[in-house]
Amino acid sequence: MYKYYPEEIIEEVRISNDIVDVVMEYVRLERKGKDYFGLCPFHKEKTPSFSVAPAKQIFYCFGCGKGGNVIQFIMEIENLSYIDSVKFLADRARIQLPDGDSPEEKEKALMKRRLIEINTEAARFFFSVLNSSKGEKARWYLKNRNIKESTIRKFGIGYSGDSWNELFIHLKEKGFEEEHILKSGLVLTNKSGKFYDRFRERIMFPIFDVRGNVIAFGGRVMDSTKPKYMNSPETAIYNKSRNLYALNFAKNSGEKRLIIVEGYMDVISLHQSGIINTVASLGTALTESQGRTLKKYAEEVIISFDADTAGQSATMRGLDLLSDIGCQVKVLKIPDGKDPDEFIRKNGVDEFKKLVDRSVSLIEYKIEVLKKSIDTDTVGGKINFLNKTADILSKIDNSVEREMYVKKLAAQYRISEESILSEVYKRIKKTDSLRTPAVIAASRKKVTRGIKKDETDARLIHDERFLLALLCVDNSVYRTVTDKITPDIFSDSQNKEIARIILERIEDGRGIVPGELLGMLENDIADDFARLFNEECHCDDNKKAILGTIRNIEMNRMKKRQKEIVDMLKNRDELPKGDVEKLEQELMSLIMRIKNYKDI
Numbered sequence: 001m002y003k004y005y006p007e008e009i010i011e012e013v014r015i016s017n018d019i020v021d022v023v024m025e026y027v028r029l030e031r032k033g034k035d036y037f038g039l040c041p042f043h044k045e046k047t048p049s050f051s052v053a054p055a056k057q058i059f060y061c062f063g064c065g066k067g068g069n070v071i072q073f074i075m076e077i078e079n080l081s082y083i084d085s086v087k088f089l090a091d092r093a094r095i096q097l098p099d100g101d102s103p104e105e106k107e108k109a110l111m112k113r114r115l116i117e118i119n120t121e122a123a124r125f126f127f128s129v130l131n132s133s134k135g136e137k138a139r140w141y142l143k144n145r146n147i148k149e150s151t152i153r154k155f156g157i158g159y160s161g162d163s164w165n166e167l168f169i170h171l172k173e174k175g176f177e178e179e180h181i182l183k184s185g186l187v188l189t190n191k192s193g194k195f196y197d198r199f200r201e202r203i204m205f206p207i208f209d210v211r212g213n214v215i216a217f218g219g220r221v222m223d224s225t226k227p228k229y230m231n232s233p234e235t236a237i238y239n240k241s242r243n244l245y246a247l248n249f250a251k252n253s254g255e256k257r258l259i260i261v262e263g264y265m266d267v268i269s270l271h272q273s274g275i276i277n278t279v280a281s282l283g284t285a286l287t288e289s290q291g292r293t294l295k296k297y298a299e300e301v302i303i304s305f306d307a308d309t310a311g312q313s314a315t316m317r318g319l320d321l322l323s324d325i326g327c328q329v330k331v332l333k334i335p336d337g338k339d340p341d342e343f344i345r346k347n348g349v350d351e352f353k354k355l356v357d358r359s360v361s362l363i364e365y366k367i368e369v370l371k372k373s374i375d376t377d378t379v380g381g382k383i384n385f386l387n388k389t390a391d392i393l394s395k396i397d398n399s400v401e402r403e404m405y406v407k408k409l410a411a412q413y414r415i416s417e418e419s420i421l422s423e424v425y426k427r428i429k430k431t432d433s434l435r436t437p438a439v440i441a442a443s444r445k446k447v448t449r450g451i452k453k454d455e456t457d458a459r460l461i462h463d464e465r466f467l468l469a470l471l472c473v474d475n476s477v478y479r480t481v482t483d484k485i486t487p488d489i490f491s492d493s494q495n496k497e498i499a500r501i502i503l504e505r506i507e508d509g510r511g512i513v514p515g516e517l518l519g520m521l522e523n524d525i526a527d528d529f530a531r532l533f534n535e536e537c538h539c540d541d542n543k544k545a546i547l548g549t550i551r552n553i554e555m556n557r558m559k560k561r562q563k564e565i566v567d568m569l570k571n572r573d574e575l576p577k578g579d580v581e582k583l584e585q586e587l588m589s590l591i592m593r594i595k596n597y598k599d600i
Contacts, residue, residue, distance in 0.1 A: 015289055
């Protein structure tokens with residue numbers, strides 16, 4: 001296991017470097033379905049067998065068997081050590097790593113600490129202004145929006161008064177240097193070089209990183225002044241494309257789904273109503289980095305944007321982005337174009353929860369939007385609609401889900417299921433042409449690559465790793481088998497350690513995803529897990545698959561123990577009589593248990 005930097009730093013570096021973008025700097029890739037393929041840079045080949053899966057943020061070559069996440073790709077392609085690969089990618093993403101030895105790195109680390117301290121002090125200042133005589137208008141505004149005092153304290157909501165430089169003077173009095181204050185983005189300079197505050201007469205919302213540090217602010221006016229919202233600029237500690245408002249609270253909600261809304265007030269209103277699994281993007285369309293962060297903390301993402309045309313376009317882009325990186329996504333449709341805050345104030349939290357439960361899937365939403373744009377009352381329109389719907393359905397991996405939509409469409413438009421499925425399969429075949437049986441068969445020969453043990457041991461180690469891989473792909477299945485899985489059930493010492501990490505991460509709510517796990521593994525083990533993620537973790541029913549695997553592991557453990565006893569009894573004359581009897585009894589018990597397992 002690699003432990004050069006804290007886990008959260010390595011994860012920030014990994015998430016901030018999209019593997020497709022990085023690999024494309026070295027390899028020409030072509031998209032086929034949800035994955036990308038190209039010629040492997042690690043061995044000579046004429047037919048592309050090198051794949052990159054954006055949903056899992058991993059690469060794998062079906063030919064040579066190399067695989068891993070973006071850090072391991074850089075290790076291989078640049079011939080760098082693990083620590084140098086992390087540095088390489090941190091520089092690419094402009095992330096400052098801790099414990100730098102050079103004067104420049106120490107200065108950057110100092111700057112980050114100072115900026116967090118400045119933002120924290122600014123949050124205290126804005127909060128004090130809100131609760132002073134200067135904040136009367138702002139307090140009335142928040143009260144009129146039904147924001148409680150406890151909510152104001154939880155989110156650290158404040159107010160920036162009408163003074164031009166009151167915050168600047170306050171920060172100077174606290175001992176902060178002008179250079180650091182300026183780089184925080186909270187203060188600007190005019191043409192004559194005088195300092196003035198960026199935010200004036202705005203409700204102030206501190207923006208926290210996932211660890212709870214104040215890294216920026218959003219300011220909202222209380223009238224019709226433009227712009228309605230103003231955010232801190234990007235700084236050494238704040239990148240709006242990576243962070244999500246209120247994720248520091250939402251990640252601890254205990255929910256397995258996150259709701260994305262547009263504004264600070266929507267988030268705050270929902271949290272106050274007890275719906276704390278809510279976040280907001282920070283004034284931008286959803287980015288891939290934000291999407292990968294969401295996937296880390298949620299099994300399902302529900303997106304709720306305005307119902308106007310611009311909002312619908314943003315919803316569609318967000319849906320596609322989240323789907324491409326492997327999130328289970330749904331759309332929350334609020335009647336009459338209302339935002340969540342407005343809907344809750346008018347209809348109550350229970351009605352909003354009902355709307356959330358009725359959220360539609362990506363496929364349903366796309367078909368619904370498509371239907372609105374095509375006149376299906378004409379034969380030509382109906383053909384056009386169904387052809388475009390076949391394009392959408394061909395991208396569904398789950399065959400059961402796909403056929404359910406086909407049945408629904410067939411009944412609705414009085415067309416045979418066979419006709420629709422035929423069009424869908426035509427499109428699927430085009431995307432599957434690269435993954436030939438020969439390539440897949442060749443990769444399956446690497447099931448136990450590097451494991452020099454007998455067949456039972458090799459099978460046992462494979463099943464243990466498949467179980468662990470499936471847990472990473474779908475953290476939710478752990479709830480099905482909580483009482484059946486502990487690190488102690490794993491026979492291989494490496495698998496035992498990997499299990500300890502995975503189970504600990506799932507149990508404490510942090511979760512774990514394939515790309516993250518691969519970053520913790522030595523290259524040869526990472527190769528094997530990358531193969532499992534690519535080739536075997538595509539189950540129609542993950543719960544059934546993991547229960548079956550646990551059963552296989554138990555069976556192979558019994559067979560292994562049976563073989564050990566048989567080998568020991570071959571030298572029974574050298575064993576104490578009492579030990580021989582105990583072994584024979586254990587052997588008979590194992591034989592009966594194995595037989596009963598087979599009969600189930």
